Amino acid sequence: MKSLWNILFPAFIVVLMLCWASPFARAAEGKPNIVIILADDLGYGDLGCYGHPSVRTPNLDRMAAQGMRFTDFYSAAEVCTPSRAALLTGRYPIRSGMCHDRFRVLRRESTGHLPESEITLAEQLKGQGYATALIGKWHLGVWSNDPAGHPKRHGFDFNFGLPHSNDMNPAPGAPKGAPARLEQDPAWWQAPLYRGEEVIEKPADQTTLTKRYTEEAVKFIGAKKDAPFFLYMAHTFPHVPLFASEKFRGASPRGLYGDVVEEIDWSVGQILEALRAAGIEKNTLVIFTSDNGPWLTQGLAGGSAGLLRDGKGSTWEGGMRVPGIAWWPGKVPAQSICREVASTMDLFTTCSNLAGAKMPSDRPIDGVDILPLLTETGKAKREAYFYYRGTQLFAVRMGNWKAHYFTQPGYGTPKPEAHEPPLLFDVHVDPSENANVAAKHPEIIAEMAAAIARHRTTITPVPTQLEATVAAPK
Amino acid sequence: MKSLWNILFPAFIVVLMLCWASPFARAAEGKPNIVIILADDLGYGDLGCYGHPSVRTPNLDRMAAQGMRFTDFYSAAEVCTPSRAALLTGRYPIRSGMCHDRFRVLRRESTGHLPESEITLAEQLKGQGYATALIGKWHLGVWSNDPAGHPKRHGFDFNFGLPHSNDMNPAPGAPKGAPARLEQDPAWWQAPLYRGEEVIEKPADQTTLTKRYTEEAVKFIGAKKDAPFFLYMAHTFPHVPLFASEKFRGASPRGLYGDVVEEIDWSVGQILEALRAAGIEKNTLVIFTSDNGPWLTQGLAGGSAGLLRDGKGSTWEGGMRVPGIAWWPGKVPAQSICREVASTMDLFTTCSNLAGAKMPSDRPIDGVDILPLLTETGKAKREAYFYYRGTQLFAVRMGNWKAHYFTQPGYGTPKPEAHEPPLLFDVHVDPSENANVAAKHPEIIAEMAAAIARHRTTITPVPTQLEATVAAPK
16 A cells, blocks of 8 residues: 555656646747847848848748738837837837937947846846847947946846947957948957857957857757747847858849848848747747848948938938838738838837736836737727937827928938928828928827827936946956 | 531531641640730839838739849830830830930820831731730820821720820919829810720820729730730829829828829739639730839829939939839749849830741841740840930940949939949949949940940931921810
């Protein structure tokens, strides 16, 4: 009798444990994986499926054909650091202090970083049992200047990549205008490549960055395929200086810029293929987008905003409207086009909800849940979308209307031009923002003024993170 | 015995007749139907599949997905009359006299027309037993001024549509700038609608033109489905003034211009559906393109060249590079993109060859056979593509290189600017034509000069057709 008990009791315990664990296991299975692929300075017009004639992007075109292409998808800022802060927090960068009118982005000597009081999408998902990885460019804190800026302090289990933009460590011998050069010398650049907190290569060999980011991503997907995971794949390119691996160098009709974008396109194909190979494509939402518009002042090393006006650095459409492609077989309808406004900030809210994470209740969140758009089952609850340049609200969009209170070219013009009444465009009728119709629609401008007033009541001043620096960055 | 004979003899005759007829029937079956759909002033950036955010073109997008989208497809001229002359003859308009530096196109009072000595694609195909129809805008002769300008004198069995552009008969009461108005009054326009040689409506109700063109086209396809046929569907729109039928008016996010393009998109869908319903889609080549770039000076009533420079009237890319979509299920590979140069003139050569028509041997033909491109089996035999503005050669393209000897905005600038050496652009690397690289590539410019010299030896002066007029047009 005792020996039977010796067998039955452990068996009973095992059964009990299975019963206890299985709903959790099922819940975990039900949580979709999230992959956000962010290109750097890629313009609205730079992909085949957005009309570029000579950049060949068969993988992204196929991703769009199998999923949803957004025509009115926005980054939350006109330059890198604020845009990334907004993507990860679901909040306009003015709320986190991750913007500045003069400095615009974190520099190599900056000690500021995404405040630890901010809640990132990585933290939201980690709280729901997700494995989290940042592969690529961070630019939300130079952790060699302040360890609190490291991605692990912001929800990422794993990181591989550069702390900031690839042009931020020019070598002493780099010529003037080196970033825009189409014939690059790797010796001009000395950015460090990190795995975790460790520098594994300095200077980073930029020619193989996209390739190595991709390998890391595929490895991460393979390793975490049984757990829910969040992969934030933040490419270093096509930010200048441009580098592509040997297989892509010289291959694109569009020249070096095309080589670099075509390698990113290849990378996207590898990631979708890895998801399929792992059999988890039906449980994974993949988003492809860009942190801001094309850097037009870089000449042929910069991209194209297509028919949109201006580019990176500006609050004209070309500065902030970017490619946006969503892919989730079985959930996001194939061959769908969404013409509603959506933004990178919405990914915080949408993905938090998908994972079952509670939305923070102690702070305004600007992102809205776009699952109804992604599944073509309804609208998103957005009143207005605000275009900030640094700390200043330059423009606002409501429905198809956009009003500019200030305008300023992305680069090269020292002062904004104020508009009273604001310039008003119907950006569906007039996507290139040529025909100011303010005089005809005072009622729209009045509505916008009210929306801005409401928005302003939600803004609490915070210190900027972009001013403080160390004397000698490591 | 005799009664058996009475049965067998007729049967014998029937069998004989079948034997005699069947190779012809097979030959006729083997000749593919040709459908050329030509939009008027539609820009490179105006379709969804070419990146427009707010013009919705699901039928053309699907046609491209089921067939081939050209990224470098050219009209043969920068404005309407010369472009159409070149399309139908396979020759630069300078060879037929269908161009002029000041008048640019035929006007309502013009007596000139496509010379009867010119051989049109309709004549080529008619000679091979094709039924031929022009539905839509002609603009190669105002036949009320000279009957030799009528399409039946140029190979078309059937015609239904307007003799010229829809803005050419303004009513006395039409206000200044009426064509560009987004709120149109049908009473401002008095163009005649013809069936054959008969005016069936004057003024033509332009709001239903696209709809009626489509109904005529579908009827023609149904009636001729057993014979090979050539349908030249030359839309009146989106040339200004813009009109759409009730179903489309006010429907497009892009406003009136979008309404008009979306109705053309619907029309394309109806034509492809009619081919399918007749069971002849696998024996029909359908080409969709435009006669020139968007008329930018018409403001929101004009289209978009996307990322290309300038528009209608100019020899910058935006003036002559246009959407080009080919569809032929089973022959043209689905989801294919062609980045080689192709042009409307090539349709003469390609379709003549497909139909088994001999190429004229007594004159230069500028179009080349693009069947190898359409079937992805090889290259087309083109040395260079020449950009004429009126009678003057402004630019040349060889491979990915384009040299401008003269430039001039499409409208509003009285004189061309000469360039010596020419401006040189790599239009694959630099599709927006921003970075002149002439200084770096004298060898390319030398090659181009030689190609131009060879081309010039083939040009014989002919009288222009665009000067002579009647005092009082009917």
